[in-house]
Amino acid sequence: MTQAPQPRSHSGTDQDQFLTILSREEALERFEAALFPRNLPSEWRKLADALGRTLAQDVIAPIDVPPFDRSNVDGFAVRSADLASAAEGSPVRLMLNDEVIACGVAPAHPVKTGTATAIATGGPVPRGADAIIMVEHTQPSGVREIDVRRSASPGQFVSYAGSDIARGEALLRAGTIVGSREIGMLAACGIAEVPVTRRPRVAVVSTGDELVQPGKPLAPAAIYDTNGAIVTASIEENGGDALFFGAVPDDEKQLEAVMRRALGESDMLLLSGGTSKGAGDVSHRIIARLGEPGIIAHGVALKPGKPLCLAVCEGKPVVILPGFPTSAMFTFHDMIVPVLRRMAGLPPRSDAKVTARVPVRIASELGRTEFVMVSLVEGPDGLVAYPSGKGSGAITSFAQADGFLRVDALADQLPAGTEAEVTLFTPHVRVPDLVIIGSHCTGLDLVTARLARDGLATRSIAVGSLGGLAAAKRGECDFAPIHLFDDKTEAYNTPFLTDGLELVPGWRRMQGIVFRKDDKRFDGLDAAGAVRAALADPDCVMVNRNQGAGTRILIDRLLADARPDGYWNQPRSHNAVAAAVAQHRADWGMTISPVAHAAGLGFIPLAEEHYDFALVTARKQRPAVRAFLDALASNEVRAALTEAGFRPA
Ligand code: AMP
Ligand code: MG
Numbered sequence: 001m002t003q004a005p006q007p008r009s010h011s012g013t014d015q016d017q018f019l020t021i022l023s024r025e026e027a028l029e030r031f032e033a034a035l036f037p038r039n040l041p042s043e044w045r046k047l048a049d050a051l052g053r054t055l056a057q058d059v060i061a062p063i064d065v066p067p068f069d070r071s072n073v074d075g076f077a078v079r080s081a082d083l084a085s086a087a088e089g090s091p092v093r094l095m096l097n098d099e100v101i102a103c104g105v106a107p108a109h110p111v112k113t114g115t116a117t118a119i120a121t122g123g124p125v126p127r128g129a130d131a132i133i134m135v136e137h138t139q140p141s142g143v144r145e146i147d148v149r150r151s152a153s154p155g156q157f158v159s160y161a162g163s164d165i166a167r168g169e170a171l172l173r174a175g176t177i178v179g180s181r182e183i184g185m186l187a188a189c190g191i192a193e194v195p196v197t198r199r200p201r202v203a204v205v206s207t208g209d210e211l212v213q214p215g216k217p218l219a220p221a222a223i224y225d226t227n228g229a230i231v232t233a234s235i236e237e238n239g240g241d242a243l244f245f246g247a248v249p250d251d252e253k254q255l256e257a258v259m260r261r262a263l264g265e266s267d268m269l270l271l272s273g274g275t276s277k278g279a280g281d282v283s284h285r286i287i288a289r290l291g292e293p294g295i296i297a298h299g300v301a302l303k304p305g306k307p308l309c310l311a312v313c314e315g316k317p318v319v320i321l322p323g324f325p326t327s328a329m330f331t332f333h334d335m336i337v338p339v340l341r342r343m344a345g346l347p348p349r350s351d352a353k354v355t356a357r358v359p360v361r362i363a364s365e366l367g368r369t370e371f372v373m374v375s376l377v378e379g380p381d382g383l384v385a386y387p388s389g390k391g392s393g394a395i396t397s398f399a400q401a402d403g404f405l406r407v408d409a410l411a412d413q414l415p416a417g418t419e420a421e422v423t424l425f426t427p428h429v430r431v432p433d434l435v436i437i438g439s440h441c442t443g444l445d446l447v448t449a450r451l452a453r454d455g456l457a458t459r460s461i462a463v464g465s466l467g468g469l470a471a472a473k474r475g476e477c478d479f480a481p482i483h484l485f486d487d488k489t490e491a492y493n494t495p496f497l498t499d500g501l502e503l504v505p506g507w508r509r510m511q512g513i514v515f516r517k518d519d520k521r522f523d524g525l526d527a528a529g530a531v532r533a534a535l536a537d538p539d540c541v542m543v544n545r546n547q548g549a550g551t552r553i554l555i556d557r558l559l560a561d562a563r564p565d566g567y568w569n570q571p572r573s574h575n576a577v578a579a580a581v582a583q584h585r586a587d588w589g590m591t592i593s594p595v596a597h598a599a600g601l602g603f604i605p606l607a608e609e610h611y612d613f614a615l616v617t618a619r620k621q622r623p624a625v626r627a628f629l630d631a632l633a634s635n636e637v638r639a640a641l642t643e644a645g646f647r648p649a
């Protein structure tokens with residue numbers, strides 16, 4: 001076990017909050033030491049309900065299989081000694097006994113010297129017989145006799161009792177996961193029920209005043225409870241039975257009541273949120289009252305996931321996962337799944353791994369084991385892993401990612417070009433047919449929807465226009481969607497192309513001023529007039545855009561030297577501008593018309609932005625690229641783009 005490199009904290013509050021931060025390895029070791037070895041409760045399950053379960057005990061064969069000496073072919077049961085001289089030219093004649101042994105028929109007569117009994121595949125070999133002759137090697141002779149043209153060795157075509165499974169042998173060992181083949185063996189022995197390890201019951205509680213369950217309306221400043229759903233599903237994926245107790249407000253009394261009830265009904269309690277050590281975070285204080293030994297680790301050198309809290313109360317694991325869904329998911333998979341699977345009697349997860357090159361430098365915090373989600377694309381020399389994280393507060397990164405890589409606690413970066421091991425979320429790498437890396441636009445979905453209908457998988461990685469251009473130059477994508485404005489030439493996109501890239505016109509997006517429809521200050525004005533009106537009112541707050549955005553250049557030109565309130569609020573997307581205005585954090589900003597209309601805002605058009613595609617010429621003939629170009633040019637897609645507020649080029 002490696003010792004935690006002492007993490008250096010730069011903020012004083014950090015120091016107060018997490019005085020003892022354990023390394024990932026140390027925390028896991030202490031947690032497991034407090035929980036294992038332990039007796040795993042077991043239960044009897046009918047065969048049909050035992051699939052995927054772990055056998056709790058060895059299963060001993062109660063009978064022989066087959067239960068009797070059995071014929072393997074259709075033919076005649078004989079005494080091999082009778083046929084010693086039989087050959088093609090000198091057949092031996094045997095008299096037929098007066099019965100036919102079909103499957104399920106117990107023989108009534110012995111096979112005496114010079115006789116044979118007709119027998120079907122699966123029929124029990126009668127007394128006296130020691131071999132079976134195939135029907136093909138005999139010839140009827142009259143009604144009651146056959147001529148046999150081959151000799152037979154003793155035991156020929158006979159499966160002896162117990163030759164498959166012998167009574168008393170260990171049929172299946174404890175710890176075996178019951179699959180269809182195991183079910184087959186059990187059924188062959190007549191076993192209808194088996195003892196399996198009981199699935200651990202895991203109580204799930206989300207905490208936070210702001211949480212609303214999916215399906216319910218979202219109040220202002222509230223968010224949907226994501227962790228409840230993620231954690232519940234992940235428990236089921238890893239051999240547990242989840243009991244969801246809903247989201248509980250940050251109220252100590254209420255939370256303690258729920259935690260006690262949940263722990264009483266389960267083998268493990270998993271909370272999420274409220275794991276900081278601030279005043280409003282009460283869960284860890286309650287845990288301290290739930291039983292011995294209590295908290296094992298509060299603060300683990302993981303990123304994301306530092307506030308993870310691991311406890312054991314009266315033998316049961318009690319865990320507080322970090323609130324941010326991505327952090328909750330990583331810490332769950334890295335630190336809780338090993339424990340859960342051991343409690344379920346399952347072996348450790350065997351996730352598929354691949355090696356891929358990192359195209360850009362990935363900075364990492366020294367002293368914390370860091371997880372970075374990545375999307376995989378096929379580069380010119382093998383797989384390339386694009387970091388797809390949007391911070392631990394983001395949830396979409398999970399769905400778009402193919403897997404994750406782990407940066408060691410002792411490394412402060414992965415340099416560009418590093419070969420890294422990627423743990424896949426799926427059993428195999430999903431290689432997309434078309435790779436688009438660059439700036440995202442909702443219009444793009446209207447084009448790729450058509451490809452999806454034709455069974456072509458598109459991977460779209462949003463890294464902004466410049467990041468997309470760099471990826472295109474490295475040959476890592478088919479298209480880079482870009483909207484780059486060149487100040488000098490006053491032209492979009494073309495000035496940024498280099499050798500090996502060509503421009504495919506996409507569509508135009510009208511940029512303009514957004515405001516709330518009931519805001520009379522902007523009524524009937526053009527863009528320049530609207531900005532003048534805004535500047536005239538000191539209470540009028542703007543929302544800006546990030547430096548480098550084409551839209552920002554337009555804003556700066558309208559503002560000239562003015563720096564009104566809100567100027568330094570510089571979000572990176574069109575959507576964030578609309579949200580700020582719709583939610584009254586700002587009164588005006590500049591965005592594109594489809595986004596303004598979707599947010600129900602007023603819009604004053606100013607100038608069109610060109611959203612085009614830098615196509616990697618070397619990839620032009622690929623079928624998926626052709627399909628994309630066809631879709632882009634089709635009347636159907638052009639109509640859909642127009643309908644959504646874009647102007648196809
Ligand atoms: P906390 O640790 O409670 O301060 O939560 C950290 C962040 O995660 C906050 O932005 C919370 O709103 C968010 N969060 C906490 N629990 C959940 C949850 N169940 N689903 C989605 N977000 C959550
Ligand atoms: Mg909270």
